[in-house]
Amino acid sequence: MTVRSYAAEDFEDVYRLRRLSFGGPQEVPTTPDDPPGSASALVAQDDTGITGFLRVWNYRQFFGGRAVPMGGVASVSVQPHARGTGVAGRLLAESLVLMREQGQPISTLYPYVIPPYRRYGWEHVGTMQVALVTLSDLAATPRSSVAVRPATRADLDEIHACYLRTASTMDGPLDRTAPGFDMARKLELDVVTVADGPDGLRGYLAAARPDGKRLRAHDLVADDVDTAHALLRQLASWAGTITDASIRLLNPALVDLTVPGGLQRGFEVHDFMTRVVDLPAAVAARGWPALVEAKPFAVDIEVTDQHAPWQAGRWRLIHEEGTVTAEQGGSGAVQLEARALGPWFTGSASSASLRRAGLLSGSHEVAAALDRLTGAPHPVHLGESF
Known part of the structure; x- marks a missing residue:
C-alpha cells in the first residue's frame, strides 16, 4: 500500500468511496465543488485501486484571540475490504507530515469513531x-x-x-x-x-x-x-x-x-477533537491574553509523540511580556502524552484532569503553571461542522 497526494484523475473513484462511506447521490458530479486552495487530500492505493481517502481543510481557528492555522481533517474513508488493515492509520500519520509542511500547527476533526484518532494523538476538546x-x-x-x-x-x-x-x-x-x-x-x-x-x-x-x-x-x-x-x-x-x-x-x-x-x-x-501537530509553531501562533500582566516564567515539559517525532522530547515554554515561545531543552519536569497536547493547548482540560486520565505526570507545581498559560479549564466551541 502507498499513500500519495490526491490527483484530479482520482475524482470519480474518491467520490464513489466517499458516497459509500457517508451517503449521497449515486451519480458522480461532473466537477469537484471544492474551491481552489480550500483543502488538500491524500489517497491510499494498492493493486486493487484506491483503498482510502482523507481530506485536510485549510482553516484558521481562534485561540487566545488569534486565528491559528488549522488542518481540518475530514472525509476519512476506507474501502470495506481494506478496513482493519491499517489504511486509516497510514492516512492519519501521513496527514501529520502534510499539515506540518503546509504550516498548519494544529488539527481538528469530528470523529465518527474515537479509537483510531486517539491512537494518532487527537483528543476531545470541545463541542458544536x-x-x-x-x-x-x-x-x-x-x-x-x-x-x-x-x-x-x-x-x-x-x-x-x-x-x-x-x-x-x-x-x-x-x-x-x-x-x-x-x-x-x-x-x-x-x-x-x-x-x-x-x-x-x-x-x-x-x-x-x-x-x-x-x-x-x-x-x-x-x-x-x-x-x-x-x-x-x-x-x-x-x-x-x-x-x-x-x-x-x-x-x-x-x-x-x-x-x-x-x-x-x-x-x-x-x-470535536484537536491535536497539536507542531508544538513550537502552535505556541507561537496562539494568543495568551491571560498572561499580559504576568511576570516572566518558564514551564519545562517532555512530550511523547511517536507519530510526530519532530515535537517529541524536552521543551521549555517561556512566557515573557505576554508572549510564549517553545524552545528545545529544559528539565522535562512534566511529562505529556501526545493526546494531552490538544486539551492543554485549547485550554479545555486542566493539568489535574489530564493527570487523572493518565496523559500527564511529573511535578504538580510545574503542571499548575501549564494551566496559567491557557487559563484552563474553560469551554471550547466550534460554530460549524466540516
Whole structure:
C-alpha cells in the first residue's frame, strides 16, 4: 500500500468511496465543488485501486484571540475490504507530515469513531452545539428600538466583521476566511436579517427552513443586548406557523442570557477533537491574553509523540511580556502524552484532569503553571461542522 497526494484523475473513484462511506447521490458530479486552495487530500492505493481517502481543510481557528492555522481533517474513508488493515492509520500519520509542511500547527476533526484518532494523538476538546427554543416563549422577549432589515450583497463584509467580533473573543471558532467560506452563500439562506449600528452592523440573523417545518438559525450574532432582543423577536415572529426553532450556538452565553422561557441546550451536540501537530509553531501562533500582566516564567515539559517525532522530547515554554515561545531543552519536569497536547493547548482540560486520565505526570507545581498559560479549564466551541 502507498499513500500519495490526491490527483484530479482520482475524482470519480474518491467520490464513489466517499458516497459509500457517508451517503449521497449515486451519480458522480461532473466537477469537484471544492474551491481552489480550500483543502488538500491524500489517497491510499494498492493493486486493487484506491483503498482510502482523507481530506485536510485549510482553516484558521481562534485561540487566545488569534486565528491559528488549522488542518481540518475530514472525509476519512476506507474501502470495506481494506478496513482493519491499517489504511486509516497510514492516512492519519501521513496527514501529520502534510499539515506540518503546509504550516498548519494544529488539527481538528469530528470523529465518527474515537479509537483510531486517539491512537494518532487527537483528543476531545470541545463541542458544536445546537439548542432548541419554543417560539411562543420568545414572545416575552423585551421590545427593542434596534431596527432590522434584509441583508444585501453590500453587507457581506460587515456581516463577517460582526461575526469576527464575537468569534475572536472565544476559543474554538473558525475565522471563516479560508477559500472554503464564500460569504455570498449566506444570501442563499431563507432569512438573513441585519441590524444597523452607528459604525456598521451590530448584529445579524442567518436562518433557513430546509424542510418546511422547523426554522434553523445558522448564526445569531449580536454586539449588545438590544440587538439580541431585536433578532430574537425576528425568530418569535414565526410562532404562528412554526412551533420551535433550532439555534446553532456560536456564543452559548448570549443565547442563555437573553432567551426568555425554555431553552433546550444539547438538542444537538457534536464532539470535536484537536491535536497539536507542531508544538513550537502552535505556541507561537496562539494568543495568551491571560498572561499580559504576568511576570516572566518558564514551564519545562517532555512530550511523547511517536507519530510526530519532530515535537517529541524536552521543551521549555517561556512566557515573557505576554508572549510564549517553545524552545528545545529544559528539565522535562512534566511529562505529556501526545493526546494531552490538544486539551492543554485549547485550554479545555486542566493539568489535574489530564493527570487523572493518565496523559500527564511529573511535578504538580510545574503542571499548575501549564494551566496559567491557557487559563484552563474553560469551554471550547466550534460554530460549524466540516
